Amino acid sequence: MKSGVRARLHELVVERPLQVLVVAAVIGATAAAAAPLAGAPILKASLARGAAGPAASEPTITKLVWEGADLDGDGVADFANPTGHAPRGHDAYGDGEFGASRDGGARRHEGVDYAARAGQLVRAPISGFVTKIGFAYPGDTTLKFVEITNPALKVAARVFYVDPKVEEGAAVLMGRPIGVAHSLQRKYPAGMTDHVHLELIDRRGAHFDAERVLVAKVETVEMGD
Numbered sequence: 001m002k003s004g005v006r007a008r009l010h011e012l013v014v015e016r017p018l019q020v021l022v023v024a025a026v027i028g029a030t031a032a033a034a035a036p037l038a039g040a041p042i043l044k045a046s047l048a049r050g051a052a053g054p055a056a057s058e059p060t061i062t063k064l065v066w067e068g069a070d071l072d073g074d075g076v077a078d079f080a081n082p083t084g085h086a087p088r089g090h091d092a093y094g095d096g097e098f099g100a101s102r103d104g105g106a107r108r109h110e111g112v113d114y115a116a117r118a119g120q121l122v123r124a125p126i127s128g129f130v131t132k133i134g135f136a137y138p139g140d141t142t143l144k145f146v147e148i149t150n151p152a153l154k155v156a157a158r159v160f161y162v163d164p165k166v167e168e169g170a171a172v173l174m175g176r177p178i179g180v181a182h183s184l185q186r187k188y189p190a191g192m193t194d195h196v197h198l199e200l201i202d203r204r205g206a207h208f209d210a211e212r213v214l215v216a217k218v219e220t221v222e223m224g225d
């Protein structure tokens with residue numbers, strides 16, 4: 001399984017972008033239709049009334065769940081959504097997806113912006129060690145990032161706009177809180193969707209698209225009585 005991680009990442013990021021894009025488009029449309037608040041998780045109770053049968057009247061809950069890719073093939077996901085919300089859509093400052101245009105096309109967005117509520121818990125997108133806590137912008141000590149490195153997967157994650165609750169050198173588990181989301185309204189007034197900016201970096205130092213390894217699925221569960 002040693003070269004498996006590398007092969008799996010290559011497969012996800014390079015070889016299957018089209019397939020994933022189609023899935024992302026479907027999910028995006030679903031999320032947009034069901035979640036008017038940008039990035040809000042879908043948690044909708046509905047009474048499914050079929051033509052006949054008692055089972056058809058069972059109330060169900062539809063929710064958006066995030067499935068992380070399993071890079072090392074151990075049957076467990078290796079990535080988690082840091083906020084639980086969808087990537088921010090278009091707002092006054094642009095788009096939140098990987099590769100989106102920045103500075104009038106002079107550069108590209110190197111991360112994915114997951115919508116957040118200021119003050120909400122932010123969770124570790126990968127397991128690993130906190131290898132750096134830094135400032136997002138020179139001369140601004142309010143907006144910070146947490147860098148987590150996973151030596152086994154040879155992947156690093158940088159989570160921006162977080163007030164950290166962890167320290168450099170700490171071991172963190174994927175999905176566990178690493179801090180809280182900081183409001184972006186002072187830095188980007190009038191129209192920025194609060195979010196966490198997530199950068200994923202491979203063994204060669206290249207940024208890759210978090211949406212390749214974190215895919216939303218609509219899950220319908222029946223409510224027990």
Ligand SMILES: [Zn+2]
Pocket residue numbers: 096109111112113197198
């Ligand atoms: Zn961003």
